[in-house]
Amino acid sequence: MKTKPLINRLAIIGVGLIGGSLARILRDQGEVGEIVGIGRGEANLRKAVELGVVDRYSLDPVAGVAGADLVFLATPVCSIPAITAEIAPHLAAGCVVTDGGSVKEEIVSACEPLMPPGVHFVGGHPIAGTEHSGVEASFASLYAGKRCIVTPTSRTCPDALAKVVRMWEVAGSEVVVMGTEKHDRVVAAISHLPHMVAYSLVNAVGGYDRFDENIIRYSAGGFRDFTRIASSDPAMWRDIALMNREAVIEMMDHFAKYFASLRELVAEADGPALERFFRESKESRDSIL
Amino acid sequence: MKTKPLINRLAIIGVGLIGGSLARILRDQGEVGEIVGIGRGEANLRKAVELGVVDRYSLDPVAGVAGADLVFLATPVCSIPAITAEIAPHLAAGCVVTDGGSVKEEIVSACEPLMPPGVHFVGGHPIAGTEHSGVEASFASLYAGKRCIVTPTSRTCPDALAKVVRMWEVAGSEVVVMGTEKHDRVVAAISHLPHMVAYSLVNAVGGYDRFDENIIRYSAGGFRDFTRIASSDPAMWRDIALMNREAVIEMMDHFAKYFASLRELVAEADGPALERFFRESKESRDSIL
Numbered sequence: 211m212k213t214k215p216l217i218n219r220l221a222i223i224g225v226g227l228i229g230g231s232l233a234r235i236l237r238d239q240g241e242v243g244e245i246v247g248i249g250r251g252e253a254n255l256r257k258a259v260e261l262g263v264v265d266r267y268s269l270d271p272v273a274g275v276a277g278a279d280l281v282f283l284a285t286p287v288c289s290i291p292a293i294t295a296e297i298a299p300h301l302a303a304g305c306v307v308t309d310g311g312s313v314k315e316e317i318v319s320a321c322e323p324l325m326p327p328g329v330h331f332v333g334g335h336p337i338a339g340t341e342h343s344g345v346e347a348s349f350a351s352l353y354a355g356k357r358c359i360v361t362p363t364s365r366t367c368p369d370a371l372a373k374v375v376r377m378w379e380v381a382g383s384e385v386v387v388m389g390t391e392k393h394d395r396v397v398a399a400i401s402h403l404p405h406m407v408a409y410s411l412v413n414a415v416g417g418y419d420r421f422d423e424n425i426i427r428y429s430a431g432g433f434r435d436f437t438r439i440a441s442s443d444p445a446m447w448r449d450i451a452l453m454n455r456e457a458v459i460e461m462m463d464h465f466a467k468y469f470a471s472l473r474e475l476v477a478e479a480d481g482p483a484l485e486r487f488f489r490e491s492k493e494s495r496d497s498i499l
Numbered sequence: 500m501k502t503k504p505l506i507n508r509l510a511i512i513g514v515g516l517i518g519g520s521l522a523r524i525l526r527d528q529g530e531v532g533e534i535v536g537i538g539r540g541e542a543n544l545r546k547a548v549e550l551g552v553v554d555r556y557s558l559d560p561v562a563g564v565a566g567a568d569l570v571f572l573a574t575p576v577c578s579i580p581a582i583t584a585e586i587a588p589h590l591a592a593g594c595v596v597t598d599g600g601s602v603k604e605e606i607v608s609a610c611e612p613l614m615p616p617g618v619h620f621v622g623g624h625p626i627a628g629t630e631h632s633g634v635e636a637s638f639a640s641l642y643a644g645k646r647c648i649v650t651p652t653s654r655t656c657p658d659a660l661a662k663v664v665r666m667w668e669v670a671g672s673e674v675v676v677m678g679t680e681k682h683d684r685v686v687a688a689i690s691h692l693p694h695m696v697a698y699s700l701v702n703a704v705g706g707y708d709r710f711d712e713n714i715i716r717y718s719a720g721g722f723r724d725f726t727r728i729a730s731s732d733p734a735m736w737r738d739i740a741l742m743n744r745e746a747v748i749e750m751m752d753h754f755a756k757y758f759a760s761l762r763e764l765v766a767e768a769d770g771p772a773l774e775r776f777f778r779e780s781k782e783s784r785d786s787i788l
Contacts, residue, residue, distance in 0.1 A: 337719045357717065386717075392710055399704045400718045404725045406761055407696055409780040414750075414757040415688045416783035425685045428646065428675075429787050430626045433689045436697065436728060439721065440784040444777035451765050451773055461703075462762045466755070468703040472695055473751045476740050484740055488733035491698040494705035495729040498718050 216241040216376055221278035223248040223271060223293060225258045227340065228310045229284030230348025233263045235381045238350050248274035258345040272300045280373065283309035288449040291320035294331070303328035306370045308377075310336055312397055313453040314361045314390040322363060330370035333361040333390060335397070336383060354382035359397075361390045398457035403465055405447055406458065408440040505530040505665055510567035512537040512560060512582060514547045516629060517599045518573030519637025522552045524670045527639050537563035547634040561589045569662065572598035577738040580609035583620070592617035595659045597666075599625055601686055602742040603650045603679040611652060619659035622650040622679060624686070625672060643671035648686075650679045687746035692754055694736055695747065697729040 220236065222229040225247040236242040247255050247264030248271050255267035268274030275281050275297045283290050290311050301307065307329065311317050318333040325331050338356040340347065358378040362371045371387075378385045388396070415433075416426045451458055475483045509525065511518040514536040525531040536544050536553035537560050544556035557563030564570050564586045572579050579600050590596065596618065600606050607622040614620050627645040629636060647667040651660045660676075667674045677685070704722075705715045740747055764772045 337717070357719065359717075395707075395709065396714045396717045399707055399714055400722045403704070404700065404722060406765075407700060407758070408725070409777050410758040410761050411693060411696060411754060412780040412784045413776065414754040415692070416780075417757065418684075418688055418750075418753060420684065421681055425688055426783060426787055428626070428648075428685045429689045430646065432728065433693060434784075434787060436693045436725065437784050439725060440777075440780045441788075442777075442781070444774050444781055447777050448770055448774040452768055452770055455765055455768060458765055459762065461707075462758070462765070464707060465700060465703040466758065466762070468706065469696070469699040469751070469755065469758075472699050473748065473755075476695075476744055476747055476751070479741055479744060481737055481741055485733050485737040487702065488698050488731075488736050491701040491705075491729045492731070492733055494715060495701045495723075495726050498715055498723060499730075 215243050216373065216380060217280045218243040219246065219278045219280075220244070221246045221248060221275045221281045222264065223274070223281065223283050223297075224285035225249055225255060225264060225267075225345050226284065227343050227345075227347045227352070228336065229282060230258060230263045230345040231338075231350065231352035232282060232284070232310075232336075232377075232381060233258075234348060234350040235353060236377070237262075239380050241377075241380045246274050246278065254345055261345060263345055263348060271297050275301060275305075277302055279305055280377070281305060281307045283307070283311070286446060286449060287311040287313050287317065287453050290317050294321040295324050298324040298326060298329070301326060301329045305329045306373050307331045308334045308374045310334060312401070312450060314359075314393045315457075316453050318361060318363060318390050322365060330367045332366055332370050332374040333393075334374055334378065335359045335361070335393065336378065336381075337397075338383075351382065353378065356383055357386055358383035359386050359388060359393050361388060361393050363390070394454050394457040395460065398454055398461040402450060402454055402458050403461040405439050405442060406451070406462055407465065408437050409447070412437050412440045504532050505662070505669060506569045507532040508535065508567045508569075509533070510535045510537060510564045510570045511553065512563070512570065512572050512586075513574035514538055514544060514553060514556070514634050515573065516632050516634075516636045516641070517625065518571060519547060519552045519634040520627075520639065520641035521571060521573070521599075521625075521666075521670060523637060523639040524642060525666070526551075528669050530666075530669050535563050535567065543634055550634065552634055552637060560586050564590060564594075566591055568594055569666070570594060570596045572596070572600070575735060575738060576600040576602050576606065576742050579606050583610040584613050587613040587615060587618070590615060590618045594618045595662050596620045597623045597663045599623060601690070601739060603648075603682045604746075605742050607650060607652060607679050611654060619656045621655055621659050621663040622682075623663055623667065624648045624650070624682065625667065625670075626686075627672075640671065642667065645672050647672035647674050648682050649674055649676050650682050651676065652679070683743050683746040684749065687743055687750040691739060691743055691747050692750040694728050694731060695740070695751055696754065697726050698736070701726050701729040
């Protein structure tokens with residue numbers, strides 16, 4: 211019989227889809243003693259207790275993290291440094307703080323220096339989600355088979371890193387360890403860039419005014435599927451674009467070069483080169499199916 | 500009891516998803532006397548007879564269209580003008596020729612002058628499809644509730660136009676009539692441009708080489724969904740890009756302007772303007788749900 215769970219007291223700041231799903235799976239796996247939910251919305255926190263996702267809750271982050279040996283920040287990316295600054299002086303020695311933010315360089319460089327002696331910050335980013343939010347949308351298998359990127363620095367304590375890696379493995383994730391800079395470029399490429407492209411595409415089509423009606427009304431299923439991500443939350447994407455600005459610009463410029471080269475192939479009516487361009491893309495895309 | 504179907508003898512050149520589905524629904528609706536399938540692949544044509552999609556078939560377009568009062572061309576866009584040139588001298592007086600190609604200006608301007616006296620060409624484009632092809636993928640409800648654009652010119656005979664419009668209405672489509680130039684821009688915007696963007700995006704991410712591995716391997720479900728159309732047939736998209744070149748370039752340039760303006764907002768870290776850009780896009784996109 212197991213006598214010691216991985217985490218004795220887990221404090222989750224932001225008990226929504228991401229935080230709630232982690233709480234559920236760690237409890238299901240018997241790897242957590244007590245779970246404290248922290249947030250600003252009392253109705254959501256009450257619901258989290260009712261659902262058994264957390265054992266108790268606090269509206270005060272400082273009170274909520276008392277005695278926690280692991281704190282998981284699952285709030286919007288822009289709020290993570292400020293919340294970390296608020297709780298840092300009150301963390302117990304040996305506590306490990308980690309997060310689920312989709313931008314890492316700015317968060318880690320802001321949060322790591324805030325840690326008091328004996329307390330460690332390890333950046334993390336589970337690449338999982340659904341279009342729903344709130345604790346009622348959370349479920350234990352959200353992370354199963356999904357990648358989770360963990361981003362230690364040269365200053366990261368090996369034991370703290372191991373604890374965070376183990377936590378995500380318990381959650382069912384395939385953990386990948388890389389630096390913050392690489393992380394930010396990877397997610398800029400596979401997530402942030404597609405959002406910038408989709409938002410631009412919808413605005414371009416919606417803003418085309420050569421005819422006496424908005425031609426976006428002719429869109430069919432293909433266009434709707436392709437632009438689904440342009441229905442994402444504007445405030446969240448404003449924050450992501452701002453926090454990962456450097457990498458997002460790098461990737462937008464990188465994409466713009468490829469797009470411009472395709473434009474030239476069309477303008478030159480270079481059939482063989484067009485087919486090569488499309489075929490290379492198809493092969494690359496089919497390889498990730 | 501109905502005594503006279505809309506079409507006495509329907510010749511379908513290219514009996515695949517598009518041609519086969521039209522044959523099925525017209526027969527189901529009792530609006531066609533005999534259906535002749537025409538193509539190059541005898542196995543597919545035999546299958547079409549077996550499935551009851553066509554009554555008989557011919558490998559020779561000239562023989563196949565004999566006595567037809569409606570000819571539907573459902574072959575790849577680039578082949579439509581040449582096939583039309585081949586059959587034109589052999590069409591019966593009163594015959595109406597129409598097509599399902601996704602580019603209209605080049606097809607209509609090439610095909611319309613080829614018609615002998617008393618025979619009429621009317622361009623059409625049913626905006627429907629699936630990822631499957633071949634007669635076995637065809638089904639009677641493919642066009643139900645989908646838009647079909649019909650593109651008459653100033654020379655189009657009103658009776659011929661009415662027959663083609665009626666045919667697509669029988670198939671269950673919402674028929675929209677517009678000029679070829681507008682058609683080509685509408686589909687460039689809602690279909691061709693998204694494909695150019697998706698193909699470019701996959702090649703850009705696959706071609707990013709700042710790290711020692713191909714970062715496309717980190718792509719998750721969102722990226723895969725977004726880039727699904729980059730798995731489309733390279734030869735077909737080469738042909739579409741070439742045939743609708745002018746409109747595709749116009750739309751690529753139009754998109755590039757919006758993308759560049761978003762890039763500037765990110766570079767300037769203009770949070771309010773970024774949120775406005777994303778919100779406008781989300782509202783536009785949500786309006787077509």
